[in-house]
Amino acid sequence: MLRAGSRQGSRLRRDAGRSAALGHDEQMEFSTIIEPFRVHSVEPLRMTTPQQRRVALAEAGHNLFSLRADDVLIDLLTDSGTGAMSRDQWAAIQRGDESYAGSPSWFRFLESVQDLFPFEHVIPTHQGRAAEKILFTAIGGPGRIVPNNTHFDTTRANVEYTGATAVDLVIAEGRDPSSLHPFKGNMDLEALDALLRRHGSEVIPVVFVTITNNSGGGQPVSLENLRGVRELCDRYGVPLFLDACRFAENAWFIREREPGQGDREVRDIVREMASLADGMTMSAKKDPLGNIGGWLAMRDDALAEECRTLLVLTEGFPTYGGLAGRDLDALAQGLREAVQHDYLRYRIRSTAYLGEALAGGGMPVVQPIGGHAVYLDAGRLLPHIDPLAFPGQALAVALYEAGGVRGCEIGSAMFGLQPDGTERPAAMELVRLAIPRRTYTQSHIDYVIEVALSVAARADELTGYRITSPPRPLRHFTATFEPLD
Numbered sequence: 112m113l114r115a116g117s118r119q120g121s122r123l124r125r126d127a128g129r130s131a132a133l134g135h136d137e138q139m140e141f142s143t144i145i146e147p148f149r150v151h152s153v154e155p156l157r158m159t160t161p162q163q164r165r166v167a168l169a170e171a172g173h174n175l176f177s178l179r180a181d182d183v184l185i186d187l188l189t190d191s192g193t194g195a196m197s198r199d200q201w202a203a204i205q206r207g208d209e210s211y212a213g214s215p216s217w218f219r220f221l222e223s224v225q226d227l228f229p230f231e232h233v234i235p236t237h238q239g240r241a242a243e244k245i246l247f248t249a250i251g252g253p254g255r256i257v258p259n260n261t262h263f264d265t266t267r268a269n270v271e272y273t274g275a276t277a278v279d280l281v282i283a284e285g286r287d288p289s290s291l292h293p294f295k296g297n298m299d300l301e302a303l304d305a306l307l308r309r310h311g312s313e314v315i316p317v318v319f320v321t322i323t324n325n326s327g328g329g330q331p332v333s334l335e336n337l338r339g340v341r342e343l344c345d346r347y348g349v350p351l352f353l354d355a356c357r358f359a360e361n362a363w364f365i366r367e368r369e370p371g372q373g374d375r376e377v378r379d380i381v382r383e384m385a386s387l388a389d390g391m392t393m394s395a396k397k398d399p400l401g402n403i404g405g406w407l408a409m410r411d412d413a414l415a416e417e418c419r420t421l422l423v424l425t426e427g428f429p430t431y432g433g434l435a436g437r438d439l440d441a442l443a444q445g446l447r448e449a450v451q452h453d454y455l456r457y458r459i460r461s462t463a464y465l466g467e468a469l470a471g472g473g474m475p476v477v478q479p480i481g482g483h484a485v486y487l488d489a490g491r492l493l494p495h496i497d498p499l500a501f502p503g504q505a506l507a508v509a510l511y512e513a514g515g516v517r518g519c520e521i522g523s524a525m526f527g528l529q530p531d532g533t534e535r536p537a538a539m540e541l542v543r544l545a546i547p548r549r550t551y552t553q554s555h556i557d558y559v560i561e562v563a564l565s566v567a568a569r570a571d572e573l574t575g576y577r578i579t580s581p582p583r584p585l586r587h588f589t590a591t592f593e594p595l596d
């Protein structure tokens with residue numbers, strides 16, 4: 112492990128300039144930022160050889176979603192539901208009450224959610240896309256348009272499934288992987304204004320803002336931008352919803368980067384973000400530190416009634432939704448841990464450590480480094496591979512083959528297929544290395560750095576891919592690929 116020692120300074124020392132901007136509670140005697148936990152139980156990893164991984168790849172049709180997880184050494188496919196729960200969350204699971212209706216677990220969950228997001232109606236679901244499905248079934252439909260800074264893939268799919276159109280309106284900097292704008296997740300307010308003016312509230316049932324902007328590089332949205340979106344929503348009479356999966360990381364970035372926010376408690380920033388919105392969808396598998404869970408929340412009574420009716424059809428009774436009582440209790444505790452400053456400081460800094468080491472070693476990455484993931488810019492690394500030959504897929508497969516590291520293509524394999532069956536290159540060709548929360552140590556990450564830089568050093572040998580399976584929505588989960596010669 113301690114080959115990592117040479118890098119320790121670069122990761123774990125906070126920037127000299129930054130510490131002055133930190134609030135009084137941030138002043139610590141030493142500048143090394145450590146993991147604010149110690150290991151309590153361990154999960155073995157299975158070592159594999161490149162030859163074994165080539166066989167696994169062939170069996171999986173070169174789709175990393177089709178691998179057996181046991182064949183993956185460091186799994187950075189997603190930060191969704193893959194985090195380590197704390198001792199207190201496991202203890203909370205023991206308190207779980209499985210009463211069908213009105214369980215005490217439900218009330219503990221509700222209290223925790225409303226402490227941060229004080230919406231009148233909270234509707235528990237088994238994960239984020241279930242909340243999306245219910246909401247867009249209620250408010251979507253043919254002819255409708257839903258703007259977002261950038262729709263996540265399931266959000267887009269749920270909008271489009273109803274016949275509505277999903278429109279991405281992130282600022283121009285958010286589409287430029289090298290721009291250093293501090294809030295690259297921001298909504299383009301002029302473009303949103305124009306869309307709202309043109310179509311009005313008859314056609315646009317909701318404006319969504321995704322915090323942080325996952326598909327756009329895990330980039331945050333500023334409070335100032337959210338206030339601007341709120342103003343436009345008020346002007347045109349359209350509700351504003353947050354896709355708030357990574358609300359705590361977004362709030363930490365606001366605290367670190369937005370003028371005047373540096374001394375605030377993260378929980379207060381979260382409450383302010385919530386106060387600007389009329390509702391939210393949540394995948395509790397991200398910042399709330401759950402392995403499963405989600406919710407839909409809103410102020411509107413009539414909409415809540417309609418959503419609860421749909422909830423009963425597909426998820427369950429409104430006091431458990433798609434969750435067991437024990438899951439509700441784990442989330443109630445996870446939400447309290449998610450906004451702790453020591454945790455967020457470590458979380459954001461350790462992601463930046465990976466990104467900085469990769470960028471320093473010659474791997475192009477989306478800048479600035481996002482909260483939950485480092486996004487490799489496969490388009491820039493592999494200019495010789497046409498976007499419709501999926502450079503992101505080529506890079507993701509190469510990382511697995513070289514070192515058993517599993518990332519996720521976020522490019523034309525994920526977004527290229529249009530509703531009319533045509534192919535269009537995605538805005539960016541990325542590979543996301545998502546960091547599960549509280550799961551991997553620094554030496555795991557140093558290994559990832561070594562693997563990724565070895566692939567970058569032979570980038571010109573990588574070839575593109577073609578898809579060999581029939582087109583279908585969300586094809587990246589199931590498609591099979593074949594390398595091009």
Ligand SMILES: Cc1ncc(COP(=O)(O)O)c(C=O)c1O
Pocket residue numbers: 191238239240241263265266321325326354356393394395396404405
């Ligand atoms: C921004 C965003 N929205 C929605 C979702 C969907 O959540 P889930 O995977 O819990 O269905 C995700 C999942 O990664 C996401 O990142």
